[in-house]
Amino acid sequence: MLQSVGHTEITGGTGTLSIRDITCESARIDAFDSHEQIFLGEDPSRGLKAIVAIHNTRLGPALGGTRIWPHETFDAALTDVLRLSRGMTLKAAISGLPFGGGKALIVADARTAKTPELLDAYAEMLLALKDRFWTAEDVGMTLADADYLRARTPNVSGTSSGGGGNPSPITAEGVFLGLKAAVEHRHGSEDLTGLKVAVQGLGAVGWALCERLHAAGAALIVADIDADRAGEATSEFGARKCAADAIHAADADIFAPCALGGMLNGNSIPELKAGIIAGSANNQLAREEDAVLLKESGILYAPDYVINSGGLINVAAELEPGGYEAEAAFARLRHIPETLADIFHRAEATGMTTNEVAEALALERIAAAS
Structure with a gap:
């Protein structure tokens, strides 16, 4: 275990893992926002370069997924x-x-470089940080990967042995419930029959969301960087396929971003035709100011970290003292539409953006725990 901030090296497997605290170095990045600790783990012989960022632990130990992505x-x-x-x-x-x-x-x-050796090295990094950081699946990491890591370090959730399993279907269910709450706020009914929903990204969450939307009678427009995946959706859901770089501008009632973040920006927002944005992607806004652009355009935005919180709720349930209980996790999940409805009403009453209201609510709880 790491006992102090600084630099440590762990020799294991076929290489040497170096873990360095880069908190001070990271302060030059605009997104730093007073992070408590940031660690860089490197093991060139096993192909590992990993960053673990711990933002705020006032409410408890840091919990967040591990993303594998070739920036x-x-x-x-x-x-x-x-x-x-x-x-x-x-x-x-x-x-x-x-x-x-x-x-x-x-x-x-993740398609070409995710090897057992890389995961072994990363497991050693997690083991060194185990009292500071708990993790689970994210983009590029599967349930099998989480199980592999969990066999080597205890601070991994969302695993087969933990009871919660793959959090993607739970995330999709939360997004589906939140999307219906947005529809009800805007149209006075949560009925999705005949509404056109443009879904960007057909990964585990996006696909599971499409299943729910199709069953609810929505008309789907889909896009994915994998053309074959988009083709499967046209057959499975009777969806209309759209180019990945044009899906945001599709003629739809609802736009559901379920890929990577940052796609709502000064260029894309003026092209939007949907009156509601409700999707699973993290960091959908390129800048905080883009929430104002959405509001000025009359678009109802469901803040991403509220509507997509189902996955976190599910993996957190594995860490409860009594272990995972599905009903307790789903009880929290059912609060997502209630929270969104409250945010929508407060935003209308105050003239704030939905993002501003959501952040104020979250920061109030953190401040109360300080």
């Missing part, structure tokens, strides 16, 4: 993990969970 530059990777880590702080707080916010990013292509 082109280290600064881009660092910015991504810092923004995600801060989002986890807000997500845990607004969900009423006894955890702080953290996130991890392995800089690699």
